[in-house]
Amino acid sequence: MSNSTTPWLDTGDNAWQLTAASLVALQSVPGLVVLYAGIMRSKWAINSAFMAFYGFAATLIVWVLWAYKMGFGIYMLPFVGRPGPVVTIAQELGQSNLPSADLSQNFPLSTMIYFQFVFAAITIIITAGAFLGRMNFTAWILFVPLWITFSYTIGAYSIWGGGFLFQKGVIDYSGGYVIHLSSGTAGFVGAHWIGPRSDADRAETRPNNILTVLIGAGILWIGWNGFNGGDPYAASADAGVAVLNTNICTAMSLLCWTICDVIYFKKPSVLGAVQGMITGLVCITPAAGVVAGWGAIAMGFASGTIPWLSMNIMGKKVAYFRKIDDTLGIFHTHLVAGALGGFCTGLFATAEGCAAFGITNPGGAIDGNGKQVWLQIVGALFIIGWNIVWTSLIMMFIKYVCRIPLRMTEEELLAGDDMVHGEAAYVLGPCEAHESLLAGHYIRRHETGPGELSMGGVTMGQDPNEKHATGSHEAASKTS
Template sequence: MNSTAFTPLPSNLIPDDASPEWMNKGDNAWQLVAATLVGLQSVPGLIILYGGAVKKKWAVNSAFMALYAFACVLVCWVGWGYRMSFGDQLIPIWGKANLALDQGYLLHQTFQGMFPNATMVFFQFVFAAITLILIAGALLGRMNFYAWMLFVPLWLTFSYTVGAYSIWCPQGFLAELGVIDYSGGYVIHLSSGVAGFTAAYWVGPRLTKDRERFPPNNILLMLAGAGLLWMGWTGFNGGDPYVVSIDASLAVLNTHVCAATSLLTWLILDIIFFRKPSVIGAVQGMITGLVCITPAAGVVQGWAAIIMGIFSGSIPWFTMMVVHKKSELLQKVDDTMGVFHTHAIAGSLGGILTGLFAKPKLSKLFYGKYGKYVGLFHGFAGDGKASLGVRQVLVQIIGILFVIGVNVVITSLICLLVQLIVPLRMSEEDMEIGDEAAHGEEAYAIWGQGDRPENSRYSTYNDIEVAVPKEAGQVEMI
């Protein structure tokens, strides 16, 4: 008899009430780390990226739109959003609203993965939050903050949950159809790009002088935010297998390879056509690469990630630098950060390329099924039937059309509803002023030692008394 069969488990692996048999401690630890990395992409990543990338007078407002969305989404998510996205089916595109707050629910095993619902709720929250923050990028520099406060919970409830349930929940109709969206190319990036563009149409453009000249107030700060965004994508794509696996490792490597290739491609095009290596352009190329690889990260090979990076650095560059300048519609809609190009175009591109390059063996690692998820090229190459490859491309296109349709309609209805309650835009006078008008605060003091001007019209805190030393033994209140 093999004596090792009776070797006791190490004490740290013995199941107990806090570590039930179904829970894998390594998977749970990685999932919490991955969620935190994704959260850091928003707070502080996109907060400081937006704050640095806009005109000085909009730095506070732009950063605060991101911070508010992060907090608001979390409360709505545990209140009803998570269960609408991953709970019991209401209709094939939507789950039933329910709380995700009770320990009886949160401590049970999640629908996928060997960790508790509490971990999954947190992990999926940071994805939902960053989607709203990306939408904000299209609206910077003119949206009424009170309108934004209403828009966030409404869009999360009626748009995001539909996309998440349809594509990511096992019972969703696009999930059953076989759409490949490894980590959010559709649910997050395509939807945020389309919704941001649609909302920008309804909100209207910035002031003419802001559209004509909108220089970043701090490019180094913007680069710091971009760096957090890039490195945080390790959790974005590496966390979606819900297990510490070889597929997670592949997804992480493919993510960074595609992003680097895309950045270099965009940079080369800028040098060839504009004779300048643009820092802002390089950041745009990095983002389009990250977005493009997201639906494919763990189901394509490394060489495919290189090819996807070349496409993601060139096609969105072309739509942004060439098509945008010639299109009346694109010129009419004021998309401040260009999220239509960096997220909608790049997300759609990634979805289609996924349909071309998805390898059946890698798809099996992620989905647990062999032969259903077959990229077109591998279908023709003998890894599966060619008909399956053709079907996969068609399914990917159906997913794109569905996400576009849902977001155009729902986002428009939400904007129309919100403007019945509060104006979507700030007043012309307030847009001239910016942060001081919106929040009574400015990002950078340009007088004295940082003191506020005595005649400030807006600050709530101007009259708060602060004790400062006057002379020995005396205190003056200012």
Template sequence: MATPFYPMASMVWFQCVFAAIALILLAGSLLGRMNIKAWMMFVPLWLTFSYTVGAFSLWGGGFLYHWGVIDYSGGYVIHLSSGIAGITAAYWVGPRTKIDRERFPPNNILLMLAGAGLLWMGWAGFNGGDPYSANIDSSIAVLNTNICAATSLLVWTWLDVIFFEKPSVIGAVQGMITGLVCITPGAGLVQGWAAIIMGILSGSVPWFTMMIVHKRWPLLQKIDDTLGVFHTHAVAGFLGGTLTGLFAKPVLCNLFLPVTNTRGGVYGGLGDIQFLKIVSLKRLDCGVQFMKQIVGGGFIIGWNVVVTSIICYLISLLMPLRMSEEQLKIGDDAVHGEEAYALWGDGEVYDSTKHGLSSPDNTTHGKIASRNTEMI
């Protein structure tokens, strides 16, 4: 076994951050109503029994890796798994209050834009760092990351203009994210023209599922996916994985994958001869990698649905997954004595027994915001 040119501690931290990102994305589906104690139980269980299975299967020398399923930088391992697990957990936890679902505007668009810029910059870093060396794969990955994200942002924005007659900052950021997610499975394995096509599709397909399908499918309407993680990460991640099966360039695949003669469907060729024999398609001259990508994505989807459901069910036997109605009316932050802007609105009177800042003595810090104030 070859010795890597970096300390193992670097790899541990690199993979630790990926695992943390997956959980942060998953949390986006559950914002505003999950019981914090249930969440603290959910995190280690999901990481251990769900995330790591996908990670080792695709990255750690597991069966999907040796079969030749491509996931260059986490389109399946991170984004598809967190999106599917998020919407599954949201089903089990239940929805927010009606008023929160009907109106949930962002409270700071400028801060959102700053975060989006940091996200875009950081994405180039982890996509470029996934070959674990400075080579042609890493250079192509960084370039394709920017190409796909920019294209997707423009397409999403144009769709907003065409159908809603005005652009949206939030829509532009969502388009950027879907582009970044879509290119992730094949960032260093496709050419620039393919990254443009992937950007066009990542700016349109998730837009369609979010704006059209979500509003017409009763199941999606019933499930309260707070930040739409299913559309921006699960749909975009699966889309990127399957498109990688079409556009992966053979010479780049040979630098990155253990299975020889791996190639995207548009490049033709026999691909994996052993796979063709198994499925009795000896004369098939393209599409093998595309089918592998679908199977690999299907495994990640199925595993996360089943394991996440089991975890949520077991936790529900010990404690409620959802906050009580009284706590939800107070707010998931305020109930812990926290406020982003320390404002009390709607004429609500501070109650130390509800808002988490009760004090055994009767000092000032136990009486914060004790009078009525109006929301600014």
């Protein structure tokens, strides 16, 4: 189709939008797939990766059959659009528009559908981070389409699609509320309904492959250029602002989190740095293109310290937070950081940034618009409240109406991937010396003794202090 027959098409905008969407897709597959596989014990690597993999695929089918129109279609209720499919060639070739927001874009609707899909997909995959290591996979198969339908689309329409929070002027540049606040809330509430992991898994939480975690984290960070840079829906000057501010805030947050680790734990932690990176990315997301660079630095300082305190002090000392088994701390990295980012948006949004983004808000508190802070708080409370109620209702529906257990059996919890999927993440060879590694069972020692297999300072294998001789173990190692 040539430009002469599509006068509304801007090929530069379309190219950037598809590129941004692909960057966001890479954050999920393979980004969070490999991050989850590496950060869990090896016996949960496949199950954790598969939860993300399934979530990505299932969301797309739900999205094109009914959910896209609920989030971005014609008005039905103040918080949701009218459901319906977007699968005809006429729809896909036609110009993108958001009817309830009275906005049109210079690229086809197919581009917008895919761009918004990758946001929906990563939201459910982030939510999975709170459920890893014990959620029944059949329950997860049902949870994904139900949650996308009854929870995600509501936030998307209310804030982005032209719903009541959009009309009130709540600013969420790229998903601090729609994505991170909702996934953080749903993850924490869902973890309550599912119940905890096994005691052994909660006691031994060291990742099986930190380098894989870093690969996933790197894809997440760089992919965020599309996450925030794509939300002006144009290859505009404000897209460049959003990309730069995203990286400034993230770098600052990572550094502050690492400094907090050094001060409190007396050593820098790469996993801590990854958490600081994530909280920085989450915090800047609602503000990315409407704040100045100095605002991004201030937000990076906040996101590298306040969620650190939430995770390492409140999360470990308040009994309720110890009781809820939020596997990867999604409450702290997404709910706390997302709410913090939304609040900071109300403080630091600039009138020039809002104008460049194409919204009429006269900036935030620093530009004399203190009302914006209260609007941001109202928006956050709605997203949190809706997700508490609907995540609970969905979990109860699966458990009590569908009669599907939310949690795996004790036998599955003990065996992990091999029993749940019949597959092992790492097959190093038919050697007994490696069995404990394959099963994800580590002895809790920090010094390598004779006859042990060591990797990165973490020891695996037999304890040389046990009564049996180490000679047989060494022989097994040599023959493997």
